[in-house]
Amino acid sequence: MKKKSIAIIMASVLLAVLAGCGGKAEEAPAGGKDSKQTVIKVALNNVPNPPFIFKDDKDNSVGYTVDYFKELEKKFPEYKFEYDLVDKEAQILGVDTGKYTLTGNLFKNPEREKKFHFAGKEFGYYITALVVDKNRDDIHSLDDMGGKKLAPLPIADALRSIINDYNKAHPGKEVQIEDIEKFVVGDSLKVVANGKVDAALLNVNQFEEANKKMQLDLKVGGIVSKEPIFLMYNKQQTELAAEFDKATEELLQDGTLSKLADKWLGVDFFKDVDSVNEGYKFRQSK
Known part of the structure; x- marks a missing residue:
């Protein structure tokens, strides 16, 4: 009976682990003996899309989107962000299957909204x-x-x-x-x-x-x-999306995102279209 009970318990644990794999973040050691970070697997586009994401002369990924994620990392030390650069199809399929937690720089559309969970707050335009x-x-x-x-x-x-x-x-x-x-x-x-x-x-x-x-x-x-462009999550990641939405709103309210927009695009795209137009004309005349 004891062996049978142990087998049943082990099977139950295995099923629970397998059930938790679909798009959910994983845990990884965070340096301390007992501390752990939750792994957030982010898929980003491997096709250069300056100034949002591209490679600098040292082959490092840089751009507005990269800096945005760096700001999220500062706000969430309990998370370990891991990035993969893949094509758009692999981004979408990976988030759908749970290989990736989320991806970014995407428009909302009805077809995507049926399959994925989108951020409620845009992080750029x-x-x-x-x-x-x-x-x-x-x-x-x-x-x-x-x-x-x-x-x-x-x-x-x-x-x-x-x-x-x-x-x-x-x-x-x-x-x-x-x-x-x-x-x-x-x-x-x-x-x-x-x-x-x-x-x-x-x-x-x-x-x-x-x-x-x-x-x-x-x-x-x-x-x-x-x-507007959004983060797109696996359907199960509603709680994480809410956390990142709150952080994105904070970054907007304290001016961080506007500074990043001006740094990488030369205009603050969080302003209205007329202001963006005037800002762009000014930028071009420099």
């Missing part, structure tokens, strides 16, 4: 802008794009939803746009440069990076919007 030929001065906003052609975008792309919403709200003044299967920044810039379209809608920083490499005579005509 992508700034979207209309890119035009440097000699054009007639396009500064979507209101100037009525009847004009925009560089193609995939139907499911987050940027495309901006255009779809605008066109629904402005019947008779729709922006002309064609569908493509895959969005490539360089391709969008090329069709603007060769005059096939009037403008392209892009993330400002993606444009600046690509324009520098391609050496095209293009410019930002105007800032269109700022799109």
